[in-house]
Amino acid sequence: MKLSRYFLPVLKDISSDAKIKSHQLMLRIGMIRQSSAGIYSWLPLGYKILKKIEKVVREEQDKSGAIEMLMPTIQSSDIWRESGRYESYGEEMLRFKDRQDRELLYGPTNEELITQLFRDNIKSYKSLPLMLYHIQWKFRDEIRPRFGIMRCREFLMKDTYSFDLSKEDAQKSYFRMMLCYLKTFQKLELKAIPTKAETGPIGGDLSHEFIILADTGESEIFLDKNILNFDPSNLKYSENSFLEISNHYSKYYSATTEMHDKDKFEKITTKKSQMIKKGIEVGHIFYFGQKYSKPLNAIVNSKDGKNVNVYMGSYGIGVSRLVGAVIEAKYNNNIMKWPKSITPFHVAIINLGKKNDSISKKAFKLYDELLKNNFEVIIDDTENNPSNKFKNFDLIGIPFQIIVGSKNKDEEFEFKELGKDTKVVKIKELINILEKEYKIVK
RNA sequence: CGGGGCAUAGCGCAGUCUGGUAGCGCAUCUGGUUUGGGACCAGAGGGUCGCAAGUUCAAAUCUUGCUGCCCCGACCA
Numbered sequence: 332m333k334l335s336r337y338f339l340p341v342l343k344d345i346s347s348d349a350k351i352k353s354h355q356l357m358l359r360i361g362m363i364r365q366s367s368a369g370i371y372s373w374l375p376l377g378y379k380i381l382k383k384i385e386k387v388v389r390e391e392q393d394k395s396g397a398i399e400m401l402m403p404t405i406q407s408s409d410i411w412r413e414s415g416r417y418e419s420y421g422e423e424m425l426r427f428k429d430r431q432d433r434e435l436l437y438g439p440t441n442e443e444l445i446t447q448l449f450r451d452n453i454k455s456y457k458s459l460p461l462m463l464y465h466i467q468w469k470f471r472d473e474i475r476p477r478f479g480i481m482r483c484r485e486f487l488m489k490d491t492y493s494f495d496l497s498k499e500d501a502q503k504s505y506f507r508m509m510l511c512y513l514k515t516f517q518k519l520e521l522k523a524i525p526t527k528a529e530t531g532p533i534g535g536d537l538s539h540e541f542i543i544l545a546d547t548g549e550s551e552i553f554l555d556k557n558i559l560n561f562d563p564s565n566l567k568y569s570e571n572s573f574l575e576i577s578n579h580y581s582k583y584y585s586a587t588t589e590m591h592d593k594d595k596f597e598k599i600t601t602k603k604s605q606m607i608k609k610g611i612e613v614g615h616i617f618y619f620g621q622k623y624s625k626p627l628n629a630i631v632n633s634k635d636g637k638n639v640n641v642y643m644g645s646y647g648i649g650v651s652r653l654v655g656a657v658i659e660a661k662y663n664n665n666i667m668k669w670p671k672s673i674t675p676f677h678v679a680i681i682n683l684g685k686k687n688d689s690i691s692k693k694a695f696k697l698y699d700e701l702l703k704n705n706f707e708v709i710i711d712d713t714e715n716n717p718s719n720k721f722k723n724f725d726l727i728g729i730p731f732q733i734i735v736g737s738k739n740k741d742e743e744f745e746f747k748e749l750g751k752d753t754k755v756v757k758i759k760e761l762i763n764i765l766e767k768e769y770k771i772v773k
Numbered sequence: 774c775g776g777g778g779c780a781u782a783g784c785g786c787a788g789u790c791u792g793g794u795a796g797c798g799c800a801u802c803u804g805g806u807u808u809g810g811g812a813c814c815a816g817a818g819g820g821u822c823g824c825a826a827g828u829u830c831a832a833a834u835c836u837u838g839c840u841g842c843c844c845c846g847a848c849c850a
Contacts, residue, residue, distance in 0.1 A: 343799060343811075344785040348843055368842065422774095423849075440850085474774070474848060488850075540850090549849095615850060649850060683809065718810040725810085736809060745809095 332676070332709045338375050341723055351547045353658035354479030356667055360727050362654075369476025369484030376675050376727070377654065381487065383673035384653050385466055387518045388489050395511035395568060397462040397491050402444050404468055408434035410443040414626050423471045437470040442623050442645055445492045449641070450629040456496050459631065459641070460504055464491035466650060480655050481611070482549075487651040493644040496633060498620060501642035505537065505618045506573035508646045512541055512614050513563035513576070519653065520670040521660055522559055523613060526552060526585045539580075540587065541614035541648075545659035548609035551588045553596055556604040558583035611656045616646040667728035668749045677769055679729045680710040683717050683736035694735040697744065697758065704762055705771055725749065731765065 340361040349355040357363045362377025373381055389399065408426070411417035425437040438444070445463060453461065466489045476483050493504035509525060516523035521543045528540040542552050561579050566572040584600045586592065587610075596605070623629070624640040633639045649656075658667055669675065680698055684690025694710060701708045709729070711720050717736070724732055734745040739755065746761055747753040756764070765771070 340783090340800095342784060346785075346843090348779095350844090365842090469850085471850070473850095475844090475846095477844085482849085486850080612850065647850065652850075681809095685808085715808095716810090716812060717808055718812075721810045723811085734809080738809070 332707075334709060334711045335713050337709070339727075340374070341726070349479065351478050351481070351659070352662050353481065353547075353655035356658055356662070356726075357479055357655065363480060365479075369473055369482070371480055371483060371485070379675040380669070380673055381651060381654055383675070384519065384657075385487070385489075385650050387672050388515055388648055388650060389466065391511050391515040391518065392464050392489065392491065394514075395462070395507055397464045397508075397511070399465065400463055401465045402438075402441050402448075402467060404438055404470070406436050406438045406441075406444055408436060410447050410627065411436065414443050414446075414623055416443070423473070425470050425472045438467075439469055439471045440645070440647075441465070441467075441490055442492070442643075443627065446623045446627045446629050446643070449494055450624075450627060453494070453629075454631055456631050456633050456639070459494055459496050460500055461494040462491055462504060462508075463494075464489060464646075478547075478549075478655070480651050481659075483651070486649060489648040489650050491646040493646070494629075494641045495643075496631065496639060496641065498642050501618060501620065501644055502537070503570065503573060505616065505644050506576055507568055508616055508644070509539065510563060510566055510568065510572055510576055512616065512646070512648070513561070514566075515648070516541065516543065516613070517562075517564060518672050519657060520672070521613070521657065524552070524554060524558060524585050524610070525580050525616075526554075526587055527590055528587065528615065529589055537618035539616050540612050541616075542585075542587065542610035543613055543656055543660050544608045545611050545656065546609050547659050548611040550610055550612060552585065552608050552610040553587075553591050554585040554606050554608065555583040555600045556606050558585050611652075611659060612649075613653055613656050614646075614648040616644065618642075618644040664750070666725065666750050668730050669728050671730060671769060674728075674730055675707075676709045676729050677706045678708055678731040678733060678765060679724050679727070680708060681717075681720050681724060681732055681734045682711055683720070683734065685714065690735055690737060693741070697733065697735065697761075700758060701762070701765075704766070706765060706769070731768070733761065 342359050345355055345358045349358055357377060360376060361374050362380065363371045363373055366372050392399065408417050420439065424439050427435055429435055466487065468485060469488045470485050473482065473484050480486070491508060493501065493508065495501035495504055513523065523541040523543050525539040526542050528538045542550065558580065566575065584596055620642050621640040624643055629641050630638045631641055657670065661667060661670065678701065680694055682691055682694035684694060698708055698710045728749065730749050732747045732749065734747065734753065739745060742757050743755050744758065744761060745753045746756045746764065
């Protein structure tokens with residue numbers, strides 16, 4: 332991508348309305364613009380990052396065995412009346428009517444819709460277990476949206492729904508998804524802690540919030556330091572793994588303010604390992620059994636010919652919220668360095684030459700070479716002052732920069748990892764380094 | 774939803790108290806000088822001062838209503 336042809340409106344001044352780092356940075360580097368309260372446009376840079384996060388989430392879902400589909404944003408009130416939530420969901424649900432005076436709503440979640448799809452199409456235990464997910468925009472009419480995309484009204488969410496024949500099977504699905512979430516957040520270079528949670532309007536009797544630690548978080552979290560020592564990367568989707576996860580996270584204490592039990596905390600956690608931190612909720616998983624399958628009549632035949640209401644769970648990840656959450660967690664010493672899995676570009680070429688001079692030609696030669704090797708590259712081909720270019724790219728947070736200027740010999744480039752010293756390398760070595768960093772295979 | 778604040782050029786703001794020709798910085802455009810960490814000079818374009826009504830010879834400025842946005846609180850993925 333040539334910067335001169337891109338849409339990247341970087342600002343020097345931003346409104347004092349933006350209170351937290353992620354909101355400020357996203358405005359400054361032209362990732363988002365507010366459209367109305369709690370509703371945002373995603374500009375090319377922000378959208379690229381959003382899509383990359385979506386991709387990580389999708390890949391991990393697929394690996395877990397969940398199957399992707401897509402449900403609409405607009406739903407009819409009918410099924411919500413069947414479940415009883417049309418009345419109980421309250422003001423957070425955006426409702427409206429079409430020209431035939433039919434009551435519609437912009438979906439805040441999809442339990443009803445998916446349960447309807449299930450009941451109309453699945454009749455046998457042989458089709459179970461089943462896990463379906465989609466990544467779709469949701470709308471919840473927050474009383475007071477704030478903190479940019481962290482707490483907005485329109486947001487992108489991945490929601491998975493599990494269907495099982497028994498409570499035992501359903502709980503295996505629950506832990507399957509818990510493992511999937513741990514792997515997902517690890518890919519995003521985040522430490523996410525599953526924490527026992529209240530079930531709220533979704534309902535049910537087993538629920539965990541996934542909290543990542545960040546100073547600007549809205550919820551306070553009490554935890555045992557040891558809970559952070561868990562590496563899910565090598566765990567397979569097996570019952571042994573589920574047991575291991577369950578054991579680890581029930582062994583060590585973690586709770587948000589609402590669920591915090593001070594006496595228990597003091598009792599089972601040593602003074603030394605007690606931590607009280609701020610956190611951001613980035614995911615939430617629920618087991619709710621037959622809460623929806625009963626009122627909506629989602630029934631399968633069991634092996635012995637009995638009718639059984641399926642046991643269900645639902646599992647959400649705030650994909651758009653994660654964009655802000657990653658910034659809050661990763662922003663350090665005034666530097667935002669994007670995790671490699673979601674960086675908008677693999678590498679930025681800072682070309683200090685003038686149009687068509689030998690330096691520019693060298694920079695563009697490198698640009699072509701990197702593209703040929705399947706890297707996502709952005710090249711600054713503007714006539715801005717060097718200092719301007721340096722500042723902007725430091726701000727944008729692409730992990731690697733290559734500086735092409737008059738200081739270097741013909742064959743050499745300055746290679747810099749954000750926040751570290753530059754080193755002089757030749758093109759072969761450069762490509763090797765990047766291939767290793769991004770695990771790109773030709 | 775309760776309490777408070779704001780709305781002036783693309784962005785950030787001053788001007789409003791005390792009514793009298795619309796300002797500043799950044800950005801943009803033109804020309805020139807610069808070019809290794811947010812350059813400089815000269816010039817230019819860009820505004821029905823959120824909307825509506827009222828008071829007045831005269832309203833960005835005073836009054837009323839409306840709309841939008843933000844902050845604090847309670848609520849929430």
